[in-house]
Amino acid sequence: MRTITIESFEGGPALRDIPTPQVGPNEVLVRVSASSVNPLDGGIAAGMLKDMLEHEFPVTLGRDFAGVVEQVGEGVSSVAVGDEVFGEVPGFSPPIRDGAWAELIAASEQTLTKKPDGVDTATAGAAPLAALTALPIVDALELSQGDTVLVVGATGGVGAIVVQLAKAAGARVLASGLPEGSCAAWASTRCSRATATWSPSSASAIQTGWTRWWTRSRRSSPPPTTGSSQTVGASPRRPTPPARVPAARTSPTPPTASCSTASRSTWPMAR
Numbered sequence: 001m002r003t004i005t006i007e008s009f010e011g012g013p014a015l016r017d018i019p020t021p022q023v024g025p026n027e028v029l030v031r032v033s034a035s036s037v038n039p040l041d042g043g044i045a046a047g048m049l050k051d052m053l054e055h056e057f058p059v060t061l062g063r064d065f066a067g068v069v070e071q072v073g074e075g076v077s078s079v080a081v082g083d084e085v086f087g088e089v090p091g092f093s094p095p096i097r098d099g100a101w102a103e104l105i106a107a108s109e110q111t112l113t114k115k116p117d118g119v120d121t122a123t124a125g126a127a128p129l130a131a132l133t134a135l136p137i138v139d140a141l142e143l144s145q146g147d148t149v150l151v152v153g154a155t156g157g158v159g160a161i162v163v164q165l166a167k168a169a170g171a172r173v174l175a176s177g178l179p180e181g182s183c184a185a186w187a188s189t190r191c192s193r194a195t196a197t198w199s200p201s202s203a204s205a206i207q208t209g210w211t212r213w214w215t216r217s218r219r220s221s222p223p224p225t226t227g228s229s230q231t232v233g234a235s236p237r238r239p240t241p242p243a244r245v246p247a248a249r250t251s252p253t254p255p256t257a258s259c260s261t262a263s264r265s266t267w268p269m270a271r
Contacts, residue, residue, distance in 0.1 A: 003102035005058040009047035013061055021098075021106035028079060028107050029071035034125025035100045036064040038157075040091050053094045060099030063091050065107070066115060066125035076109050084121070087112025088128035130157035138165040145170035152176050 001020045004013050023029045041061045043049065066086035069079050079085055088111055089100045098105065115124045137158075143149060149166050153159040154175035166173045 001103040005060045023073040025074045027073040030067040032067040034066045034121045035062045036126035056095040056097040062100030064128045065100035084115040085112045086115045086124035133158045134161035143169040143171040147171040150174045
């Protein structure tokens with residue numbers, strides 16, 4: 001089957017043929033219809049985790065997936081052949097080897113679920129990693145009716161989900177932004193200078209460090225009370241950079257689209 005893998009940290013990702021995975025107990029064989037690109041994928045390909053976790057080459061990239069069940073292993077009860085499912089291939093479970101950028105993947109039953117009827121395949125194929133990052137952030141805040149929360153990075157993959165979860169919890173949600181009409185000009189001046197400063201691998205490193213900081217800060221901070229105001233850096237994947245460091249962009253061409261589109265394109269690999 002075809003898959004996108006790396007065979008070493010020195011070589012880049014490439015389309016290759018590898019054997020079709022065999023389904024074991026409590027595993028599901030999924031034909032992948034949609035996936036996404038996350039900074040973690042760039043980090044794995046660049047060897048960011050090589051001194052932390054064992055890698056077994058060839059390493060297939062990709063975390064998120066959506067597709068159709070083709071086979072179920074012994075003990076699987078939550079899904080059946082023909083079901084549309086979505087889920088995530090864990091990125092920090094040694095050895096790092098499996099990924100979602102393949103025609104077929106063998107995924108643990110615990111890492112997937114049935115796709116809701118109202119969600120299209122492309123959306124489901126891009127949601128899991130961002131959603132699983134957003135959920136513990138909102139859970140840690142223990143939001144309730146009357147709370148006010150500021151979401152920094154609300155246009156990002158994680159931030160967009162944080163906004164919805166916070167709203168569903170009854171909180172008043174604020175999002176940082178720019179004055180109308182200034183967004184395209186801001187993106188044009190900042191993004192064209194940022195190409196050599198930020199990269200997918202550096203973005204992945206930021207994600208890892210920022211997540212660790214968030215975990216430590218939540219351990220040492222008391223839970224919010226009803227009616228309180230909270231500021232959330234909602235996106236470990238895409239934190240707001242310091243003022244002297246311009247936001248990242250994967251292309252040196254300045255955006256000319258609308259304000260909302262320009263905002264979404266200022267970070268690499270944005271969904």
